[in-house]
Amino acid sequence: MLDEQTLQRDLQITIEEENYAEAAKIKDDLRVLHEDSKALVLIANFGFYDAFRRGDLAMMQNLWVKGDDVCCVHPGGNGISGYDSIMKSWKIVWMNFEFPLEIKLKNVRVHVRGDFGYVTCVEFVKTTKGSNWGSQFVINVFERINGQWHICIHQAS
Numbered sequence: 001m002l003d004e005q006t007l008q009r010d011l012q013i014t015i016e017e018e019n020y021a022e023a024a025k026i027k028d029d030l031r032v033l034h035e036d037s038k039a040l041v042l043i044a045n046f047g048f049y050d051a052f053r054r055g056d057l058a059m060m061q062n063l064w065v066k067g068d069d070v071c072c073v074h075p076g077g078n079g080i081s082g083y084d085s086i087m088k089s090w091k092i093v094w095m096n097f098e099f100p101l102e103i104k105l106k107n108v109r110v111h112v113r114g115d116f117g118y119v120t121c122v123e124f125v126k127t128t129k130g131s132n133w134g135s136q137f138v139i140n141v142f143e144r145i146n147g148q149w150h151i152c153i154h155q156a157s
Helices: 005-018 020-054 055-065 083-094
Strands: 071-073 079-081 102-112 116-126 132-145 148-156
Touching: 020 055, 020 102, 020 116, 020 132, 020 148, 055 083, 071 083, 079 083, 083 102, 116 148
Parallel strands: 071 148
Antiparallel strands: 071 079, 102 116, 116 132, 132 148
């Protein structure tokens, strides 16, 4: 499977060689690769919200990039950095909830560039007891590592 950088390089070469038929094929391959990447980022985002909805820490742990450079901002909170601190924060956030939560997303947009992609949306979270957080604007940033998309930044405000 070719990656975006290889295809971009090949496209540049074919244009310089004035091989426009091949350049058109490569452009089509790039378009398909980009759409596939966007779909995979959306699937990763769905996984994040599925773990959130269930209060499933093991699932949440598998979704995040393991490292110190990850960041999470919960509504009304400060930025939390580092994988271990973020996992502890999810335990605290979930302490007062009964699961499953009801989560609805609106205005979902996805963007991908190379090995990074992000989703913006408005989330509505409602607990089983009926309290409502109202709406939060969310940015979830994903990084592709070994062909898999993992969340590296979550901000809800």
